[in-house]
Amino acid sequence: MMNDLNRLGLSEARDTLKRGDATAVDLTRSCLAAIEAAGALNAVAHLSAEIALDRARAADARLAQGDAPDLCGVPIGVKDMFCTKGVPTQAASRILEGFVPDYESTVTQKLADAGAVMLGKLNMDEFAMGASNETSVHGPVVSPWRRGGDTEALSPGGSSGGSAAAVAADLCLAATGTDTAGSIRLPAAFCGITGLKPTWGRCSRWGMIALASSLDQAGPMVKSVRDAAIMLAAMAGHDPKDSTSSDRAVPDYEAALGASVAGRTIGIPREYRTDSLTGEVDELWQKGAAILRDAGAKVVEISLPHTQYALPAYHVIAPAEASSNLARYDGVRFGYRARLAPGDSVNDMYDKTRAEGFGHEVQRRLMFGTYMLSAECYDSHYERARKLRRLVRGDFDSAFAGGVDAILTPTAASAAFALGAHTGDDPVQMFENDLFTVPANLAGLPAISLPGGQDGAGLPLGLQLIGRPWAEDDLLNLAFVLEAGAGFVAKPERWW
Known part of the structure; x- marks a missing residue:
């Protein structure tokens, strides 16, 4: 062996x-x-x-x-x-x-x-x-x-x-x-x-x-x-x-x-050159481009202009979808159920179970996501985030349509x-x-x-x-x- x-x-x-x-x-x-x-x-x-x-x-x-x-x-x-x-x-x-x-x-x-x-x-x-x-x-x-x-x-x-x-x-x-x-x-x-x-x-x-x-x-x-x-x-x-x-x-x-x-074309998006990028990572990025160039690929700078909106859009859309997906975890059919006091209602069981069963980060995102789906925020935040998502996708579509592989x-x-x-x-x-x-x-x-x-x-x-x-x-x-x-x-x- x-x-x-x-x-x-x-x-x-x-x-x-x-x-x-x-x-x-x-x-x-x-x-x-x-x-x-x-x-x-x-x-x-x-x-x-x-x-x-x-x-x-x-x-x-x-x-x-x-x-x-x-x-x-x-x-x-x-x-x-x-x-x-x-x-x-x-x-x-x-x-x-x-x-x-x-x-x-x-x-x-x-x-x-x-x-x-x-x-x-x-x-x-x-x-x-x-x-x-x-x-x-x-x-x-x-x-x-x-x-x-x-x-x-x-x-x-x-x-x-x-x-x-x-x-x-x-x-x-x-x-x-x-x-x-x-x-x-x-x-x-x-x-x-x-x-x-x-x-x-x-x-x-x-x-x-x-x-x-x-x-x-x-x-x-x-x-x-x-x-x-x-x-x-x-x-x-x-x-x-x-x-x-x-x-x-x-x-x-x-x-x-x-x-x-x-003959392949590799795009380097200028919007990814951010202030948070360390010098060592930037140097590695350039090294990667050089490797592909030496292998015969064409390396060109491209623009993905809506990149700055990707993270904000994600942090509206993802918690909203999580709020819907995780609503099923309520202690009724499977998993953790909180210990109930005499006289507690079904709603008390839901509240206690979810408060004790979910960690703080999950609770924070679920509350935020639920708020994003409320009548107060749906159009102003959730729908706007979905529109921004389409713009982010459109940037990539344009780059690929322009010949980037x-x-x-x-x-x-x-x-x-x-x-x-x-x-x-x-x-x-x-x-x-x-x-x-x-x-x-x-x-x-x-x-x-x-x-x-x-x-x-x-x-x-x-x-x-x-x-x-x-x-x-x-x-x-x-x-x-x-x-x-x-x-x-x-x-x-x-x-x-």
Whole structure:
């Protein structure tokens, strides 16, 4: 048996298993041992070791028969936003305490059908509301990265911080994430991994706990662009249970890798050069442009003039949709129910349950969203935000119509920040982390973050590529070229 099997990438594990150099059970045990030793990261919310080993044994039997799918026997983690049959699904919230679904989300069912081995459910911000993974009922996830010579705990990014930390620390070979404003891409950048948000509608949302339905999208969080291509192929596809799911054919994403990018046009949006951008991130951005230029692509400056309205529009639309989606959590049918006093009414039960079951950040956003949908604010705020959203989408449409094939930006303005750094009285500080990622969500576009380099303290920095709608194959190929040119191979130095 090989040592450190948990350190393999998804594609490497696939090839190892098919050669017979290791078994799925070997891989799974290696990951379970790594999880057991990584309690300090708090990345795993619900471990499902016995289910994982059962699936690994079934995968080994399937591999022995030959012609097994690419993911067969590969241990993965699942963000606790996906309903999983027989395994607690809590969305990191007290209000879903004790909820064990009797059904499986479409995405996790597809992965299971492909033979993937689910190790457990990964920690996250409560109901995916956060950019630092500090709002979870399970406590914050701690990044496996630290600044050189420093022991200060850093944020892994949010809301898919548990997924990013688990992949970066080799607790699993890949993980699912969800992205509503950058919740796959920001943690990927902070933790030095690759994260892909597909086009809205490419992956089914059925069985995925909803935050903002017109923005949410599932995607892979992995160790390389090739791994993203392999995992997306298994996750994507039409689902009749999701009316917003696209019936477009799913390409062979891995086969698209390695094609020439000569003649491709890459846009550099001038509006993304903000005051918050650190010099190191700006330098990395220029390096990314140079890599693509050297590979034969044409790099041009473009304008996305309504970028400044993306974040304000998002923070009206998303809480409003969350207010509607989370109204169902009331303590009646499942989950947490507050202890009631004699004489309490049904309304008292609702009020107490939601007050005790939701954390402060979720409460704040739900109250704000409810207010945005009120008669007083609907036209002046909510409808105006929807109009601004159309303008943001129109900017991208114009760029693509003008011949741009993809858009290169930083993923975040800086490297990871310390836990607790943005938990003061001003929530806008935290919102600014989504500045470069949220426009792609408003426009429904595919976007990928990959590690491009490190800052002076040794922390990873991410580059983002935003692609044309439904063109994940082209986007992945461009990212593959960028990845090769950047040559990022750094791993966090183990301290946990």
